[in-house]
Amino acid sequence: MIPYENLKTLNHPFEEQLKNKFALFLDKGWYILGAEVALFEREFADYHQEKYVVGVANGLDALILSLQCCGFKRGDEVIVPSNTYIATILSIIHCGLVPVLVEPDSSTYNIDPKAILQSLTEKTVAIMVVHLYGQCCEMDPIMEIAVHHQLKVIEDCAQAHGAKYKNKLAGTFGDFGAFSFYPTKNLGALGDAGAIICKSETDYLKLKQLRNYGSEKKYHNGVIGYNSRLDELQASFLRIKLPHLDEINRHKRKLASVYNAYLNDSFIKPREDTDFYSVYHIYNILHPERDKLKHYLLENNIVTEIHYPVAPQDQPALKGYLTGYDYPISAKIHQRTLSLPCSFIHTEDEIFHVIEILNKF
Structure with missing residues (x-):
């Protein structure tokens, strides 16, 4: 059986370091907003050649606090x-804001800059880009639009740790770069965790307040805040894995290159472009018989995933927010996308076997 992912195997190379970190954490007795969080924030900022990083509880909170x-x-x-x-x-x-959904470019699955322009109104205040599957959005035209129309840019980097556009890292283009360190991410914690890159000291200080009940000084609350603090233990685990992020990304890119080279043309593969350094958090293909293909692979002991089976406009929770609109490009992607095994745990031989089975479909 070739799994889609196996977190126990994924974390095995770091097991002794993780155990040692936990023992130190337990011995120290400081559990919230301690030295490990501060050190991870500094190291994550240095990795991105940025000055300000604020650790938060998860990726969703990173987006909420940025807004x-x-x-x-x-x-x-x-x-x-x-x-x-x-x-x-x-x-x-x-x-309390209004999401205005914009179609992606059908060749990249990322937001289409031309469609952004067509969706601007006098109420538009921000563009929230999503670097989906590990490939950056086309940020030059997006930033031009934002500057011209005086819009904030928030980058959802949950799947793009270490991804680049024109040699610039995801999360460093806009006003805020929001990251998730969910365990399956290229840089994954052993639980929920997140972080925000921001550009100004003012935003940095405000984010630190917002994550901690609106408090800058204990028991003194200057703004209406949240309880969204990066866990001290998760920060220590992330510090172990951060130095290996580029190695993880290179391995996933190598596996993706095998897919790209040997998977036949009956499958729509991710587009390759020299402007983009994709880190393949997800290696997805499109196929009109996606569900049949997924079942066929499982019968051949290959586990796949779907990111994502239900389009946002079809989610019951969002029906009151996204009514009266049609998103045909998005709908097609959701109906046809399939995510193939492409993890740090997988070998090239395993990927060649997946390709052999796929090409027989």
């Missing part, structure tokens, strides 16, 4: 891709 930091008015509009994971849209709704 809250902007001080938008209730009812303001935020442009967001129509084929994203629901968390991106939930962050907008939780902040």
Whole structure:
């Protein structure tokens, strides 16, 4: 059986370090917002050649706090891709803002800059881009739009740790870069965890307040805040794995290159472009008989996933927010996409076997 992912195997190379970190954590007796969080924030900032990083509880909170930091008015509009994971849209709704869904480019699955322009209104205040599957959005035209129309840019980098566009890292283009360190991510914790890259000291200080009940000083609350602190233990685990992020990304890129080279043309594969350094958090293909293909692979002991089986506009939770709109490009992607094994745990031989089975379909 070739699994889609196996977290126990994934973390096995780090097992002794993780156990040692836990023993130190237990012995130290400091569990919330301690030295490990501060050190991880510094190291994650250094990796991105940025100055300000704030650790938070998870990726959704990273998006929510980024929006809250902007001080938008209730009812303001935020442009967001129509084929994203629901968390991106939930962050907008939780902040009392209106999600305006925009179709992706059918060749990249990322938000289409031309479609952004067509969706601007006098209420538009921000663009929330999503670097889906580990490939950056086309950020030059997006940033040009944002600057020209004085819009904030929030990057959802949950799947793009170490991804680049024109040699610039995801999360460093806009006003905020929001990251999730969910265990399956290229940089994954052993539980929920997140972080925000921001550009200004003012936003940095406000985010630190927002994550901690709105408090800058203990028992003194300057703003309406949240309880969204990066866990000290998870920060220590992330510090172990961060130095290996580039190695993990290179391995996944190698596996993806095997798929790209040997998978036959009956499958639509990810587009390759020299402007983009994709880290393949997800290696997805499109096929018109996706469900039949998934079942066929499982019969041949190959486990796959679907990211994502239900489009946002079809989610019952969002029916009151996204009514009256049609998103045909997004719908097609959701109906046809299939995610293939492409993990740090997989070998090239395993990927060649997956390809052999796929090409017989």
